[in-house]
Amino acid sequence: MNWPQTVKVIDVTPRDGLQDAAGELTAEQKIQLCRDLYAAGVQSVEITAFVSPKWVPLMRDAETVALALRELSDTIALVPNQKGFERALATGVNAVTFVVSASPIHQRENLRMSLADSFEQFRRIAQMHASSQVRLRGAISCAFGSPFSTESITPETVADIACEYVDSGAVELSLADTVGVGTPQVIYDTILSVKQRVGHHVPITLHLHDRYELGLGNIVAALAAGVTVFETALAGLGGCPFVPDAPGNLDTEKVVRWLHLMGIHTGIDEHALSQIRKRLLKDLDASNGRAD
Amino acid sequence: MNWPQTVKVIDVTPRDGLQDAAGELTAEQKIQLCRDLYAAGVQSVEITAFVSPKWVPLMRDAETVALALRELSDTIALVPNQKGFERALATGVNAVTFVVSASPIHQRENLRMSLADSFEQFRRIAQMHASSQVRLRGAISCAFGSPFSTESITPETVADIACEYVDSGAVELSLADTVGVGTPQVIYDTILSVKQRVGHHVPITLHLHDRYELGLGNIVAALAAGVTVFETALAGLGGCPFVPDAPGNLDTEKVVRWLHLMGIHTGIDEHALSQIRKRLLKDLDASNGRAD
Numbered sequence: 001m002n003w004p005q006t007v008k009v010i011d012v013t014p015r016d017g018l019q020d021a022a023g024e025l026t027a028e029q030k031i032q033l034c035r036d037l038y039a040a041g042v043q044s045v046e047i048t049a050f051v052s053p054k055w056v057p058l059m060r061d062a063e064t065v066a067l068a069l070r071e072l073s074d075t076i077a078l079v080p081n082q083k084g085f086e087r088a089l090a091t092g093v094n095a096v097t098f099v100v101s102a103s104p105i106h107q108r109e110n111l112r113m114s115l116a117d118s119f120e121q122f123r124r125i126a127q128m129h130a131s132s133q134v135r136l137r138g139a140i141s142c143a144f145g146s147p148f149s150t151e152s153i154t155p156e157t158v159a160d161i162a163c164e165y166v167d168s169g170a171v172e173l174s175l176a177d178t179v180g181v182g183t184p185q186v187i188y189d190t191i192l193s194v195k196q197r198v199g200h201h202v203p204i205t206l207h208l209h210d211r212y213e214l215g216l217g218n219i220v221a222a223l224a225a226g227v228t229v230f231e232t233a234l235a236g237l238g239g240c241p242f243v244p245d246a247p248g249n250l251d252t253e254k255v256v257r258w259l260h261l262m263g264i265h266t267g268i269d270e271h272a273l274s275q276i277r278k279r280l281l282k283d284l285d286a287s288n289g290r291a292d
Numbered sequence: 293m294n295w296p297q298t299v300k301v302i303d304v305t306p307r308d309g310l311q312d313a314a315g316e317l318t319a320e321q322k323i324q325l326c327r328d329l330y331a332a333g334v335q336s337v338e339i340t341a342f343v344s345p346k347w348v349p350l351m352r353d354a355e356t357v358a359l360a361l362r363e364l365s366d367t368i369a370l371v372p373n374q375k376g377f378e379r380a381l382a383t384g385v386n387a388v389t390f391v392v393s394a395s396p397i398h399q400r401e402n403l404r405m406s407l408a409d410s411f412e413q414f415r416r417i418a419q420m421h422a423s424s425q426v427r428l429r430g431a432i433s434c435a436f437g438s439p440f441s442t443e444s445i446t447p448e449t450v451a452d453i454a455c456e457y458v459d460s461g462a463v464e465l466s467l468a469d470t471v472g473v474g475t476p477q478v479i480y481d482t483i484l485s486v487k488q489r490v491g492h493h494v495p496i497t498l499h500l501h502d503r504y505e506l507g508l509g510n511i512v513a514a515l516a517a518g519v520t521v522f523e524t525a526l527a528g529l530g531g532c533p534f535v536p537d538a539p540g541n542l543d544t545e546k547v548v549r550w551l552h553l554m555g556i557h558t559g560i561d562e563h564a565l566s567q568i569r570k571r572l573l574k575d576l577d578a579s580n581g582r583a584d
Contacts, residue, residue: 001484003477183554184512185295192293212553217512220476224516261504262475 004228006265010205011037011252012046013280014065015078017233019049019058020241023284027061031068033280034075040272042252044074046097046231050084056241066091076137080111082121088134095135097174098122102153102161103142106178110141110242119164126169138165139174139207144182144190147243155186155193162194162202172203174231177218178240180211180247184221191225200226207231209239211247216258219250223264230255234277253277296520298557302497303329303544304338305572306357307370309525311341311350312533315576319353323360325572326367332564334544336366338389338523342376348533358383368429372403374413380426387427389466390414394445394453395434398470402433402534411456418461430457431466431499436474436482439535447478447485454486454494464495466523469510470532472503472539476513483517492518499523501531503539508550511542515556522547526569545569 014030025033030048037045047069053060062077069075070092077093079085088096100118101107107115126136143158162173175190191204206222206229208215219230232252239246256268306322317325322340329337339361345352354369361367362384369385371377380388392410393399399407418428435450454465467482483496498514498521500507511522524544531538548560 001477001480003480184515185293185554188293188295188516214508214550214553216506217508217550217554220509220512221516223476224480224513258506258509261506262477262509 001224002226003223004264006228006267007223007259008043008229009252009256009259009266009268010044010046010076010229010231011042011233012207012231012249013037013233013237013252015046015049015059016207016231016239016249017235017237019056020239020246021237021284023287024058025280025283025287027064027068029283030061030065033276034065034069034072036272036276036279038072040276041266041268043267044076044095046076046078047093049078049080050087051078051080063087063091066093078139081113081118082125085125085129089129089132093134095137095172097137097139098125098170099139099141100161100165101141101178102158103146103148103151105148105151106142106146106240106242110240115161119168122165122170123168130169135172136170137172137174137205138162138168138170139176140165141176141178141240143175144177144186145179147179147246155190158190159193159197163197166198166202170202172205173198174205174207176207176231177209178243178246180209182208182218183214184217187218188221188225191222191227195226203229205229205231208250209247210236210250215250215254219255219258234273234280293516294518295515296556298520298559299515299551300335300521301544301548301551301558301560302336302338302368302521302523303334303525304499304523304541305329305525305529305544307338307341307351308499308523308531308541309527309529311348312531312538313529313576315579316350317572317575317579319356319360321575322353322357325568326357326361326364328564328568328571330364332568333558333560334565335559336368336387338368338370339385341370341372342379343370343372355379355383358385370431373405373410374417377417377421381421381424385426387429387464389429389431390417390462391431391433392453392457393433393470394450395438395440395443397440397443398434398438398532398534402532407453411460414457414462415460422461427464428462429464429466429497430454430460430462431468432457433468433470433532435467436469436478437471439471439538447482450482451485451489455489458490458494462494464497465490466497466499468499468523469501470535470538472501474500474510475506476509479510480513480517483514483519487518495521497521497523500542501539502528502542507542507546511547511550526565526572
């Protein structure tokens with residue numbers, strides 16, 4: 001067993017954290033939040049999503065935010081389709097997270113196209129931009145369970161999708177427990193199943209939501225399976241708007257604390273993180289006041 | 293990876309839980325506590341310790357408690373030496389936990405003899421009672437860290453002691469994080485190191501104390517290492533009187549809840565457990581009132 005000495009924490013607050021929050025930040029506040037996170041030692045931030053403002057109005061300032069953060073390194077933006085990718089590319093983000101779902105129902109509701117159509121777009125993106133510097137990340141929603149009881153997600157399904165991503169040009173994978181139902185066993189087994197199919201050289205990120213407070217156990221299972229990158233959000237904010245009763249993300253502060261207690265380095269200043277969280281919650285709260 | 297479908301939880305409240313508690317139960321209350329735990333589905337209870345009443349006065353009723361519970365199966369008593377073993381044997385307990393420490397200082401302070409002297413007594417016990425029905429369990433205190441900064445405990449030290457236990461006649465091992473400093477990595481690596489030395493056929497129990505709230509992560513690491521038996525105490529009570537600022541045990545209710553959330557069976561009724569905990573805390577509290 002090779003336990004990692006260092007883990008990379010990607011903070012997804014500006015994207016996943018804010019998309020389902022009560023309250024809204026201004027573009028300036030989002031930009032400051034991202035800058036503060038990098039200053040606190042977070043290596044990588046998912047700064048926004050290039051999605052339709054019709055479906056996710058909170059992300060209508062994606063260009064403003066991304067353009068303001070051009071000079072930073074290791075910025076990530078989420079894109080659901082080719083159009084989003086083109087918008088993202090124009091802003092100079094360093095990586096894009098393309099997203100498909102292991103749940104056919106969630107794929108349809110969240111992305112409004114079939115898995116085959118999503119991959120058709122992803123392959124086109126990868127081919128057209130093979131020479132660009134932008135890193136293509138392939139995210140799989142619902143990788144550890146479906147929000148819909150009529151479906152069941154197996155490690156093999158997830159491994160198949162992961163394989164199609166890598167064959168199509170993804171250089172990283174992100175497995176997301178969108179529903180927050182993953183247990184340590186399912187997470188471990190799924191990661192191993194994916195690694196066996198795509199090879200151990202493809203970096204895997206884990207994106208956990210926490211319905212049952214099994215977060216620490218899930219992280220340890222993922223570490224044991226060789227994962228060294230985690231996506232988290234401040235105050236455990238977030239959740240997919242297209243999942244009923246979506247639980248929040250794993251809390252960045254908690255995850256960093258756990259990792260430090262385990263003697264694993266993150267490069268992140270816990271105190272600075274806590275200040276950023278307090279400011280964020282205050283800003284969200286104040287915006288609620290405005291909305292009233 | 294073979295994740296277990298069933299885990300055995302040994303409740304050690306009547307022994308480890310009470311030995312450092314504020315308040316004291318009567319022998320009758322201890323007996324009822326044990327009966328209630330078995331009735332709630334707990335398979336095995338560490339019912340008492342046959343230690344010197346001079347050092348641990350709270351255990352002076354060991355004979356009364358053990359004799360009253362003769363008819364139950366899978367009862368365990370802790371013994372620190374040959375004298376304690378003889379007393380335990382006379383009461384008809386099903387198993388005894390002999391205890392030594394991986395920390396030389398803790399060994400001396402807790403057991404008042406050297407490790408070599410402890411093993412001398414253990415071998416004598418094992419030889420004299422080879423034909424008896426009582427199961428000999430070998431516990432190793434401080435298996436994942438010493439309370440004293442001048443000492444460091446390695447997985448190899450623990451594996452050596454484990455090996456001496458098994459060679460001397462122990463049929464089970466219990467690795468205890470007496471200080472509560474174990475991390476998932478150290479716990480996993482130590483368990484694997486012990487298994488490699490003693491073979492995979494010797495059952496290993498994990499006895500965790502929780503200083504840093506890494507409990508769930510430590511349990512998952514232990515499950516991943518093949519451990520299927522855990523020792524816990526109600527309300528997280530307990531802690532070694534000979535360890536400075538000893539943290540309490542892992543909480544039985546929390547552990548059972550985590551295991552159930554992971555889909556692992558324990559046979560334990562969570563609601564019954566919660567009732568027993570409430571009653572216990574009330575009884576301890578009332579005894580404090582008596583003492584005032």
